[in-house]
């Protein structure tokens with residue numbers, strides 16, 4: 001990782017107490033701005049001052065084995081959506097139930113289906129979008145890419161993601177809820193995800209997610225309303241109890257318009 005240090009500018013030095021005023025989920029991003037040696041001191045001191053979050057051996061953490069993935073994203077070799085797909089791969093298992101909260105052109109839905117489908121036919125993908133055009137586009141991609149049996153493992157639903165609980169059976173254990181926010185590429189740019197409904201959808205996702213599951217969000221900040229939506233997602237993530245959730249945001253400090261991947265792991 002040392003070769004990556006050039007990515008981080010030495011911007012902000014603050015005391016551990018100031019760090020404590022920041023929600024724990026934001027400390028990682030924040031500390032990317034500090035010089036590494038001081039950064040470590042601050043993190044240790046801040047950790048000592050606050051009650052320690054439950055620790056797990058690295059092998060049992062959702063980050064185990066993801067070093068290369070993170071490095072290729074930080075070096076610019078992978079996009080935010082590629083990173084999200086790679087993180088899903090570490091969490092999702094064959095036979096799982098997962099939900100694509102913004103299916104758009106279907107690339108995420110297809111990636112999810114490939115993760116959950118096997119001969120057991122237990123895996124299932126719910127894919128939601130408010131635009132009929134998006135569902136049609138997803139449907140075409142799935143028809144081109146999957147066989148008939150695999151296509152039956154995907155349910156496309158024309159509904160707002162804040163209502164996902166109307167779609168998923170009450171007793172279903174959902175391993176992944178994924179959001180790829182913003183507008184439909186190639187579609188109408190005025191139809192975008194909105195902070196209010198995104199927030200409600202995140203609350204619904206929190207309710208349906210199983211322990212060991214993941215809420216994955218890619219937030220776009222380059223269009224009007226994008227930054228407000230990022231704030232809404234951060235507000236949601238920041239209040240997640242540290243005992244039950246590991247929440248992180250990967251923001252490139254010197255690329256302010258780059259999409260922001262945010263991962264909320266339920267312990």
Ligand SMILES: C[S@@+](CC[C@H](N)C(=O)[O-])C[C@H]1O[C@@H](n2cnc3c(N)ncnc32)[C@H](O)[C@@H]1O
Pocket residue numbers: 101102103104105106107108109128129130131134159160161162180181182183184185191192193194197
């Ligand atoms: C960036 S695109 C998604 C890209 C998609 N995941 C893919 O792989 O192609 C965002 C999508 O969110 C949809 N959307 C906007 N508001 C929504 C809402 N409240 N509920 C569900 N989908 C919504 C848009 O119609 C658009 O298709």
